[in-house]
Amino acid sequence: MTQFHPVPSRYLTGLIGRDIQASLSPFLHESEADAQGFRLVYRLFDLAAEGMDAGDLPRLLDALQLAGFAGVNVTHPYKQAVIAHLDELSPQAAQIGSVNTIVFGDGRRIGHNTDVQGFAENLRAGLPSGSQFRKVVQMGGGGAGAATAHALMTMDTGTLVLFDPNTDRVRDLCVSLCSYYGEGRAIVGQDLSSGIGEADGIVNATPLGMVGYPGSAVPRDLLRPDLWVTDIVYFPLETQLLREAKAAGCVTLDGSGMTVHQAAGAFEHFTGRHADPRRMAANFRAALAD
Structure with a gap:
């Protein structure tokens, strides 16, 4: 018998980096999920604000994985440092040697690059x-x-x-x-x-x-x-x-276009659902104008 796996209606995601309090990534991802009719929570993990550094990446990733996060984005300056703490890389991430998106699933951490x-x-x-x-x-x-x-x-x-x-x-x-x-x-x-x-x-x-x-x-x-x-x-x-x-x-x-398109790719990795880059771009510009 084929086992049925319901599509989740709620996702936990976020961004790991330094000095990222001004990031619009939470708005980009959460507004796209709202437009599609499901809930996505996107948190910032600013290691500078938390008094943490690259040495804290392993326990942070452990905590996020145990908390049931679907995945996280990674930004400056950890896109290369985080690789040592992953189980697998997509072919493109391995080729580039840089990861901006991590997906948690089946007890594993898989690194991708949508940049x-x-x-x-x-x-x-x-x-x-x-x-x-x-x-x-x-x-x-x-x-x-x-x-x-x-x-x-x-x-x-x-x-x-x-x-x-x-x-x-x-x-x-x-x-x-x-x-x-x-x-x-x-x-x-x-x-x-x-x-x-x-x-x-x-x-x-x-x-x-x-x-x-x-x-x-x-x-x-x-x-x-x-x-x-x-x-x-x-x-x-x-x-x-x-x-x-x-x-x-x-x-x-x-850099707004790069931000939108990489976010659309990460959104699909986290949720398995296609994002609408045009809608995300319009929302992004509106947020910048506020």
Whole structure:
């Protein structure tokens, strides 16, 4: 006899990170569940606010799993650190070496990455038709940067030039990217001025610009009108980088689209139900306007 498993009508989910009190992820997920007629509770686990750090991840994950959470999102700076505490990775998360979504089920923790699709969808929808990707400069090679780098490769970026203060990390990322997409497709940046001088676009995949991390990863005097510039940060929606890029005449793209599309992917992992990205985007913009 086939055993019947009812679809849950209530889900517990959340977000693990640092300095995330301004996150709109709870609203994004909860409002989408409300629109579909079921209950989803999304909690913030701000390790900075709780006086915790990466060493507390194992017991936090244990507690969430025992409490019956369907899963959690993971954000800066734990997208790579959390991998050691999971039982399994999806093929894409393993390829990238970064996890932004964990699903709990059958006593196991499975890591996924929805950032790649989220970032690629934002570029496709947000940049003008005909935007060039012959050479792209990316600032940051951490967990989010690994995802955006893989997304840029799927967008047929000719050469991706990566800058990060952690040279070992960015070198390892380049080796990984070249093994998947072809030798020479990703290189470690040596000089930011010359790198941007030859680039079609710039990606900020660092936390610089978000609440709690003021500043810009790119000096203002390196920006010029023929560049497109995008930021993964969404709070504030206009970061210092985007504000200065807009003043320089660049095409700019904020991080809201990536946030919405990655959230839609995570929502499906948590609930098994498709999200409506257009509805989520409208709700997101409305919340930002309040």
